[in-house]
Amino acid sequence: MNNGIHTIVYKKQPKVCTWSSVVGPKEGRGQLKDAFDFVMQSPEYNQSSYEAAEQAMLNSAVQICIEKANMHPQQVQAMLGGDLLNQIISTSFTAREMGIPFLGLYGACSTMAESLLLGAMLVDGDYASPVVCTAGSHYCTAERQFRYPLEYGNQRTPAAQWTVTGAGACLLHKNKGNVCITHGTIGKVIDLGVKDANNMGAAMAPAAADTLFRHFCDTGRSPDDYDRIFSGDLGQIGSSLFKQLMKEKAFPLDENIYQDCGNMIFSPEDDVHAGASGCGCSASVLAAHILPRLESGEWKRVLFMATGALMSTVSSQQGESIPGIAHAVVFEHADCKEKG
Amino acid sequence: MNNGIHTIVYKKQPKVCTWSSVVGPKEGRGQLKDAFDFVMQSPEYNQSSYEAAEQAMLNSAVQICIEKANMHPQQVQAMLGGDLLNQIISTSFTAREMGIPFLGLYGACSTMAESLLLGAMLVDGDYASPVVCTAGSHYCTAERQFRYPLEYGNQRTPAAQWTVTGAGACLLHKNKGNVCITHGTIGKVIDLGVKDANNMGAAMAPAAADTLFRHFCDTGRSPDDYDRIFSGDLGQIGSSLFKQLMKEKAFPLDENIYQDCGNMIFSPEDDVHAGASGCGCSASVLAAHILPRLESGEWKRVLFMATGALMSTVSSQQGESIPGIAHAVVFEHADCKEKG
Numbered sequence: 001m002n003n004g005i006h007t008i009v010y011k012k013q014p015k016v017c018t019w020s021s022v023v024g025p026k027e028g029r030g031q032l033k034d035a036f037d038f039v040m041q042s043p044e045y046n047q048s049s050y051e052a053a054e055q056a057m058l059n060s061a062v063q064i065c066i067e068k069a070n071m072h073p074q075q076v077q078a079m080l081g082g083d084l085l086n087q088i089i090s091t092s093f094t095a096r097e098m099g100i101p102f103l104g105l106y107g108a109c110s111t112m113a114e115s116l117l118l119g120a121m122l123v124d125g126d127y128a129s130p131v132v133c134t135a136g137s138h139y140c141t142a143e144r145q146f147r148y149p150l151e152y153g154n155q156r157t158p159a160a161q162w163t164v165t166g167a168g169a170c171l172l173h174k175n176k177g178n179v180c181i182t183h184g185t186i187g188k189v190i191d192l193g194v195k196d197a198n199n200m201g202a203a204m205a206p207a208a209a210d211t212l213f214r215h216f217c218d219t220g221r222s223p224d225d226y227d228r229i230f231s232g233d234l235g236q237i238g239s240s241l242f243k244q245l246m247k248e249k250a251f252p253l254d255e256n257i258y259q260d261c262g263n264m265i266f267s268p269e270d271d272v273h274a275g276a277s278g279c280g281c282s283a284s285v286l287a288a289h290i291l292p293r294l295e296s297g298e299w300k301r302v303l304f305m306a307t308g309a310l311m312s313t314v315s316s317q318q319g320e321s322i323p324g325i326a327h328a329v330v331f332e333h334a335d336c337k338e339k340g
Numbered sequence: 341m342n343n344g345i346h347t348i349v350y351k352k353q354p355k356v357c358t359w360s361s362v363v364g365p366k367e368g369r370g371q372l373k374d375a376f377d378f379v380m381q382s383p384e385y386n387q388s389s390y391e392a393a394e395q396a397m398l399n400s401a402v403q404i405c406i407e408k409a410n411m412h413p414q415q416v417q418a419m420l421g422g423d424l425l426n427q428i429i430s431t432s433f434t435a436r437e438m439g440i441p442f443l444g445l446y447g448a449c450s451t452m453a454e455s456l457l458l459g460a461m462l463v464d465g466d467y468a469s470p471v472v473c474t475a476g477s478h479y480c481t482a483e484r485q486f487r488y489p490l491e492y493g494n495q496r497t498p499a500a501q502w503t504v505t506g507a508g509a510c511l512l513h514k515n516k517g518n519v520c521i522t523h524g525t526i527g528k529v530i531d532l533g534v535k536d537a538n539n540m541g542a543a544m545a546p547a548a549a550d551t552l553f554r555h556f557c558d559t560g561r562s563p564d565d566y567d568r569i570f571s572g573d574l575g576q577i578g579s580s581l582f583k584q585l586m587k588e589k590a591f592p593l594d595e596n597i598y599q600d601c602g603n604m605i606f607s608p609e610d611d612v613h614a615g616a617s618g619c620g621c622s623a624s625v626l627a628a629h630i631l632p633r634l635e636s637g638e639w640k641r642v643l644f645m646a647t648g649a650l651m652s653t654v655s656s657q658q659g660e661s662i663p664g665i666a667h668a669v670v671f672e673h674a675d676c677k678e679k680g
Contacts, residue, residue: 006417006441008467049658077346078526086426087652088446089660092529096650096663101346101526103454104650104665106428106446114443118458125465127348128526145654186418186441186468189432310432310444312425314485318389320429323436325444 007218008184013334014123015177016170017130018068021287022061023280024139024165030267035288036166037064043140043165051085054138058083058094058167062134065169069176071130073098076171078122080115081134082106084142084163084279091134100132108308109204109233110187111135112168112283113327116304117184119172120329124181129174135306136167137278146197146313159199161235162272164265168283170291179294183330185215189310191323197316200277201238201262204307207324208234209245211305215328216251223253227299230290232282232306232326233262235275261285282306291331300333347558348524353674354463355517356510357470358408361627362401363620364479364505370607375628376506377404383480383505391425394478398423398434398507402474405509409516411470413438416511418462420455421474422446424482424503424619431474440472448648449544449573450527451475452508452623453667456644457524459512460669464521469514475646476507477618486537486653499539501575502612504605508623510631519634523670525555529650531663537656540617541578541602544647547664548574549585551645555668556591563593567639570630572622572646572666573602575615601625622646631671640673 021036028039038060045053058081066073079098082105083090095102107114115133122128140150142163148154172181190207208231216222223229234242239260246253261282262275286304293299305328311320361376368379378400385393398421406413419438422445423430435442447454455473462468480490482503488494512521530547548571556562563569574582579600586593601622602615626644633639645668651660 006468051654051658082446084427085652086654087424087448087650089650089652089655092650092663092665093655093660096529096531099528101528102665103458103526104446106422106444108427118443121461121465121467125461125467127461127465128346186443188439188441189436191436310427310429310436312427312429314391314426315429315433318391320433323432325432325442 005218006186007215010120010124010181012124013180013182014120014172015175016179016291017173017177018065019170019287019291020061020065021168021284022057023284026270027164027166027265030265032265032288050138050140054090054141055093058090058136059097061167061169062094062098062132065132065171069171073100076100076130076132077128078131080105080119082111084137108310109277109279110306110308110325110327111279113306113329116329117327120181120184123172123174130171132169132171134169135279135283137163137280139163139165142278156273157198159237159274161200161274161277163278164276164281166280166284168287178334179291180332180334181329182332185211185328187211187325187327189323189325191321193321195321200309201235201274202241203309203322204324205234205238205241208242208305208307208326211326211328213249223251223257226301226303229258229303231260233277234260234307235262237274294331294333297333302331304329345558346526347555350460350464350521352464353520353522354460354512355515356519356631357513357517358405359510359627359631360401360405361508361624362397363624366610367504367506367605370605372605372628390478390480394430394481395433398430398476399437401507401509402434402438402472405472405511409511413440416440416470416472417468418471420445420459422451424477448650449617449619450646450648450665450667451619453646453669456669457667460521460524463512463514470511472509472511474509475619475623477503477620479503479505482618496613497538499577499614501540501614501617503618504616504621506620506624508627518674519631520672520674521669522672525551525668527551527665527667529663529665531661533661535661540649541575541614542581543649543662544664545574545578545581545585548582548645548647548666551666551668553589563591563597566641566643569598569643571600573617574600574647575602577614634671634673637673642671644669
């Protein structure tokens with residue numbers, strides 16, 4: 001990177017060796033219902049608390065991902081990831097179970113892209129390989145932490161998004177796999193003053209537009225250079241604002257190219273208002289829908305940009321606005337099939 | 341790294357260009373009183389809330405660090421850091437003010453070492469330079485989030501540690517500076533079952549011993565290869581347990597070589613029981629005490645290992661034990677004086 005340029009070029013193009021997705025029952029009957037590796041029968045996932053269920057779900061995602069590569073956690077050199085819970089306990093506790101050296105991240109719902117961005121650096125720079133990148137969220141834990149206990153039964157506003165119960169994981173390897181990571185654009189924290197904690201899409205859209213615009217400027221590319229561009233969880237309102245902002249920046253996004261993961265996961269019958277959210281949203285859509293199409297060669301180049309709202313209940317109660325962030329990574333179909 | 345080896349060697353040896361420390365009044369009258377860059381006159385730091393004060397303190401630390409290098413935030417290519425507050429709002433809001441591309445981390449009190457470990461990779465791998473690494477904590481925000489509101493006036497147990505009001509920042513550069521980072525050892529999450537949230541030192545000591553032991557095995561080194569070895573905030577009880585564990589692992593630590601930042605910051609007159617804690621503890625001691633001695637050449641090689649307790653109030657209330665983590669980085673005095 002030079003001054004003013006925030007897009008990383010991975011010269012050795014780390015490979016995505018395997019990936020996995022584990023989701024809850026509502027997600028499992030949604031638009032991508034046949035694409036997930038595992039659908040939990042209940043949000044409790046046979047655990048004593050929703051928090052324990054979230055941790056078990058992340059555990060499953062990481063384990064499935066490593067098993068698909070015919071590896072053992074002891075062979076994985078680093079784990080990068082996070083979740084939405086205070087002090088990212090779900091991911092930390094998963095790292096405890098796995099025994100893998102752990103780098104904890106917090107990027108709110110942008111965490112999957114942040115972990116891929118940093119994980120790809122670890123592999124590309126010959127610091128570690130393989131590494132596992134992960135993120136997850138759970139509707140029931142997020143509701144009671146950020147909003148109300150479920151038992152309270154509060155009404156949701158039309159702009160509200162539904163936190164995905166889901167987790168995704170990717171195993172990055174220096175040479176195994178035929179999907180590679182070529183670029184990463186680090187997000188800036190952008191805040192246009194949105195204070196409505198029930199309209200996260202609007203809070204995150206400006207950050208998404210900033211990152212994508214900088215990505216195009218840094219690389220000299222345009223939307224036409226991508227088969228698909230995915231944002232993380234802007235939802236219906238946020239993605240519409242995002243498209244408008246990109247149009248103003250002279251990079252209009254064609255609806256055949258651009259999609260938001262937040263609009264892809266739940267069934268229309270499950271009225272979730274403005275769409276899906278949570279870091280499990282983009283993480284599970286990436287693993288269930290995007291990476292398989294890159295592997296098959298149906299898509300040759302995809303930009304994946306997860307978006308996060310960097311607020312807490314305390315910051316909202318103190319009247320602070322909601323800053324957003326978006327990290328982007330570029331995947332390419334690589335012809336170099338499994339070596340070594 | 342090879343399988344089973346979790347110590348990174350930074351081939352290009354990124355330099356620590358500048359550093360800074362900002363602390364509260366209690367820290368400012370402690371053992372390192374003349375060593376900090378700035379001492380806040382009150383914990384409120386002229387802000388409307390303790391949370392806003394914590395953010396302003398982090399802002400000051402990052403700003404002072406960048407100014408010392410005669411740079412502007414726009415010239416800094418990435419900021420890595422975190423704090424103890426839910427959803428790391430203090431660091432995220434600082435990144436918003438700075439406008440620097442931001443990678444949010446959560447490693448509890450190990451965050452300063454985690455940010456240096458990753459920041460050094462960004463510089464070493466030619467992904468970004470300069471980058472700013474930061475961490476901070478505030479006694480008043482941590483108390484009300486993790487324990488009780490200050491107004492409640494609860495009694496502290498003898499094993500309790502006092503969260504440091506302080507922040508530290510380091511600007512890493514590919515060639516400016518005469519202190520370099522040569523190695524980094526990524527921590528594993530270790531949990532021996534300690535459940536006492538008022539005895540964090542005991543919860544973190546096994547993780548510290550695991551990381552230091554692996555560092556010695558990976559590098560073929562022993563304590564004698566270091567002028568100093570610092571742990572982050574084990575405090576009196578934790579550092580004593582840590583020394584015992586290292587002795588059992590056949591790497592006894594001489595008291596002339598080993599010190600814990602948690603025992604170095606507060607004055608004995610300010611009875612803080614088992615010592616200091618918080619990610620601002622190791623971050624401010626690093627900037628105020630350790631890096632200047634590496635710069636002057638008084639010390640040639642120092643291992644800095646920050647330790648974190650990965651619990652939340654929810655995990656404790658649900659009966660979970662407290663997992664610990666420790667990340668280590670090695671600094672060396674480099675003869676290569678400021679170039680470029």
